[in-house]
Amino acid sequence: MSVPALVEQLKGGLDAPICLTWELTYACNLACVHCLSSSGRRDPDELSTEEALAVVDQLAELQVFYVNIGGGEPMIRRDFFEIVDHCIDQNVGVKFSTNGAFIDQEAAERFAAMELLDIQISLDGIDPETNDAVRGEGSWQSAVAAMDHLKSAGFKNFKISIVATRHNVDQLDQYAELARSYEAQLRVTRLRPSGRGVDSYHDLRLSHDQQRQIYHWLQRNPEVLTGDSFFHLNALGESLPGLNMCGAGRIVCLIDPIGDVYACPFVIHDQFNAGNLRNEGGFAHIWQNSALFTELREPESAGACGSCGSYDACQGGCMATKFFTGLPLDGPDPDCVWGHADEALAAVGAGQAPRPSQDHSKPGSQPVALSVKPRS
Amino acid sequence: MVAATDTFVAAEPWILSTNVGLRPEPFGALAYHFDTRRLVFLKSPTLVSLVRGLAQHDSAAQAIDAIVAPSTDAAANSYTKALASLAEAGVIERNRTERNRTTEKSDP
Numbered sequence: 001m002s003v004p005a006l007v008e009q010l011k012g013g014l015d016a017p018i019c020l021t022w023e024l025t026y027a028c029n030l031a032c033v034h035c036l037s038s039s040g041r042r043d044p045d046e047l048s049t050e051e052a053l054a055v056v057d058q059l060a061e062l063q064v065f066y067v068n069i070g071g072g073e074p075m076i077r078r079d080f081f082e083i084v085d086h087c088i089d090q091n092v093g094v095k096f097s098t099n100g101a102f103i104d105q106e107a108a109e110r111f112a113a114m115e116l117l118d119i120q121i122s123l124d125g126i127d128p129e130t131n132d133a134v135r136g137e138g139s140w141q142s143a144v145a146a147m148d149h150l151k152s153a154g155f156k157n158f159k160i161s162i163v164a165t166r167h168n169v170d171q172l173d174q175y176a177e178l179a180r181s182y183e184a185q186l187r188v189t190r191l192r193p194s195g196r197g198v199d200s201y202h203d204l205r206l207s208h209d210q211q212r213q214i215y216h217w218l219q220r221n222p223e224v225l226t227g228d229s230f231f232h233l234n235a236l237g238e239s240l241p242g243l244n245m246c247g248a249g250r251i252v253c254l255i256d257p258i259g260d261v262y263a264c265p266f267v268i269h270d271q272f273n274a275g276n277l278r279n280e281g282g283f284a285h286i287w288q289n290s291a292l293f294t295e296l297r298e299p300e301s302a303g304a305c306g307s308c309g310s311y312d313a314c315q316g317g318c319m320a321t322k323f324f325t326g327l328p329l330d331g332p333d334p335d336c337v338w339g340h341a342d343e344a345l346a347a348v349g350a351g352q353a354p355r356p357s358q359d360h361s362k363p364g365s366q367p368v369a370l371s372v373k374p375r376s
Numbered sequence: 377m378v379a380a381t382d383t384f385v386a387a388e389p390w391i392l393s394t395n396v397g398l399r400p401e402p403f404g405a406l407a408y409h410f411d412t413r414r415l416v417f418l419k420s421p422t423l424v425s426l427v428r429g430l431a432q433h434d435s436a437a438q439a440i441d442a443i444v445a446p447s448t449d450a451a452a453n454s455y456t457k458a459l460a461s462l463a464e465a466g467v468i469e470r471n472r473t474e475r476n477r478t479t480e481k482s483d484p
Contacts, residue, residue, distance in 0.1 A: 065397050
């Protein structure tokens with residue numbers, strides 16, 4: 001019996017996603033500078049409760065194992081619990097990402113009593129100075145309050161979720177200690193230039209030295225979850241735990257609040273929109289037949305990376321990151337550890353890189369200052 | 377959280393673990409463990425039939441004989457090994473509900 005390597009099978013696509021991200025709303029109480037969906041205001045066309053419950057039924061029928069529910073802030077939706085309960089009733093697991101502002105003691109106890117539910121609290125700095133510079137004034141306080149509620153409700157093993165930036169990469173050991181104190185698990189993911197991140201990526205991204213630092217840190221801490229988002233670092237040597245491939249349109253995708261299906265959560269742009277699940281055939285039709293997803297499942301070209309000995313290890317990096325920095329998709333990732341993209345990146349002129357196709361930022365909201373304020 | 381898994385013994389009864397979802401795919405099936413969030417690949421349709429049929433047999437060895445009907449010892453061994461690794465991953469567990477084990481027959 002000869003079966004191709006599983007990674008090759010996965011690249012060719014599955015009958016249904018392993019999991020998918022489902023942004024329930026573009027409404028958010030925060031305005032993080034790196035928000036990958038440029039969230040702030042609700043979109044008037046967001047799925048109704050009835051439509052959302054029908055989406056759950058479709059995912060259950062396809063045996064999608066779990067959904068990563070996000071937003072915006074998903075708990076802002078008044079039918080949040082109704083949708084989550086319906087997922088769990090249908091045996092679709094739920095992980096949801098939240099800033100924690102709406103997790104009071106009562107909500108925490110409700111969560112603690114639920115099966116198949118996992119929670120990720122976003123915290124982009126170990127202290128208010130580091131976190132609030134990116135996520136906004138008061139956001140550290142409310143995230144930690146939510147963690148306290150979950151701990152006192154006995155919710156074990158929730159996730160503390162960090163987007164790695166040049167300001168928090170030195171804090172990872174402290175984060176590990178923090179997670180231990182809450183009996184929580186750490187999740188560290190890669191910063192992408194998506195959504196409002198197009199404007200903050202260059203200020204927040206890790207330096208080449210910091211990329212080596214995080215690679216070695218992740219090697220020393222294999223229990224830390226990464227969403228398999230650092231596979232571009234595998235060029236440095238032994239592979240990090242997890243799948244070494246881009247899953248966009250192959251094993252994962254994104255459903256946005258108005259029912260548009262994108263290849264992944266980091267490419268909210270018309271070029272990566274595979275269709276709307278309100279159309280006939282629903283989600284399954286898009287997953288199985290869309291021209292975009294069919295194309296993403298074709299063998300990819302190494303392009304300019306073809307002559308580099310590391311291509312098998314790093315796979316050329318992240319499609320979304322290349323796209324929104326204005327680099328060709330079949331060339332090196334801007335965070336290529338060998339610096340092979342540095343020249344091309346410097347040559348991308350101001351205003352030349354693609355912008356996200358939509359913006360739900362609150363009007364007139366001031367971007368949060370990026371420089372980390374000194375302790376007063 | 378790493379759940380404890382049962383050590384595989386072919387002479388014992390086994391069953392698809394509770395809290396594991398098994399989804400057919402062209403190459404076999406994907407198993408997802410909701411507790412450990414571990415994803416496991418079952419790389420042949422025969423192995424999938426075997427895992428699904430475990431509950432109807434008094435031991436894993438009997439299930440292999442009945443479902444796989446291996447023609448050589450080597451073939452039987454490869455399925456024993458596959459089940460052992462699924463046990464290690466928590467995809468299958470020892471069937472502790474001996475009385476509930478059914479000889480499920482499809483309705484005529």
